[in-house]
Amino acid sequence: MIISPKTLYDILLNTFGQQHWWPIDEKYHLEQNSDPRFEIIVGAFLTQNTAWTNVEKALNNLKRQKALTIHKIAHIKDKSLKTMIQPSGFFNQKAKRLKLFSTYMEKKYKGDLQKLFSQETSEIRHELLSLKGVGLETADSILLYAGNHAVFVVDSYTKRISQRFPFLISSTSYEEIQIFFENELASTISKKEIVSAYREFHALLVKLAKEYCWKDKPNCTICPLTTLCKKCL
Numbered sequence: 001m002i003i004s005p006k007t008l009y010d011i012l013l014n015t016f017g018q019q020h021w022w023p024i025d026e027k028y029h030l031e032q033n034s035d036p037r038f039e040i041i042v043g044a045f046l047t048q049n050t051a052w053t054n055v056e057k058a059l060n061n062l063k064r065q066k067a068l069t070i071h072k073i074a075h076i077k078d079k080s081l082k083t084m085i086q087p088s089g090f091f092n093q094k095a096k097r098l099k100l101f102s103t104y105m106e107k108k109y110k111g112d113l114q115k116l117f118s119q120e121t122s123e124i125r126h127e128l129l130s131l132k133g134v135g136l137e138t139a140d141s142i143l144l145y146a147g148n149h150a151v152f153v154v155d156s157y158t159k160r161i162s163q164r165f166p167f168l169i170s171s172t173s174y175e176e177i178q179i180f181f182e183n184e185l186a187s188t189i190s191k192k193e194i195v196s197a198y199r200e201f202h203a204l205l206v207k208l209a210k211e212y213c214w215k216d217k218p219n220c221t222i223c224p225l226t227t228l229c230k231k232c233l
């Protein structure tokens with residue numbers, strides 16, 4: 001039995017409900033008159049190799065110091081930035097990457113994210129990937145959640161579930177998995193709804209992986225997908 005990504009998406013949505021990703025503090029940005037998209041970008045850098053709970057602590061530190069803007073991060077002292085983002089781990093490396101991104105954005109776009117995101121998806125992706133510390137998952141998370149561009153994010157959870165579920169794909173390559181999901185979903189979801197579907201689907205796959213489909217010992221006996229899953233058939 002082969003299952004399509006759209007069928008899995010519908011089941012996950014019915015089972016878990018909407019996840020409303022990416023989580024941002026809208027109240028903070030209203031009060032500070034700051035761009036909430038930058039919080040998503042900072043989160044995308046900070047979440048590399050760490051749990052989201054640690055990212056939240058780092059983001060809260062940045063908010064407490066009112067430092068969650070491109071201008072502030074571009075000009076803040078390295079030591080202060082490192083201290084603020086310390087809870088997210090790898091803080092020396094991440095501080096450098098955030099500084100580099102913010103300085104670049106300030107120089108090239110005068111800190112205006114709209115200028116970046118108003119370009120063609122492939123151009124922005126290419127540009128993001130040319131920056132140090134921006135890999136495929138980070139670039140695509142930024143494009144989808146901050147830039148509103150229709151790009152399917154593939155992370156380790158998506159790869160794991162793609163291997164365990166009876167999909168018509170066996171590749172573990174980022175690009176091949178991405179093309180597979182994008183082609184399958186684009187044929188069943190309208191263009192108007194595709195960005196929100198990509199966002200929800202990614203969040204739902206993360207939820208499935210975190211709650212049931214663990215790396216070493218998946219909790220198949222209580223997983224809501226047991227009767228459909230290749231691993232259990």
Ligand code: SF4
Nearest residue numbers: 212213218220223229
């Ligand atoms: S049934 Fe098991 S392997 Fe399949 S998705 Fe659920 S937890 Fe993962």
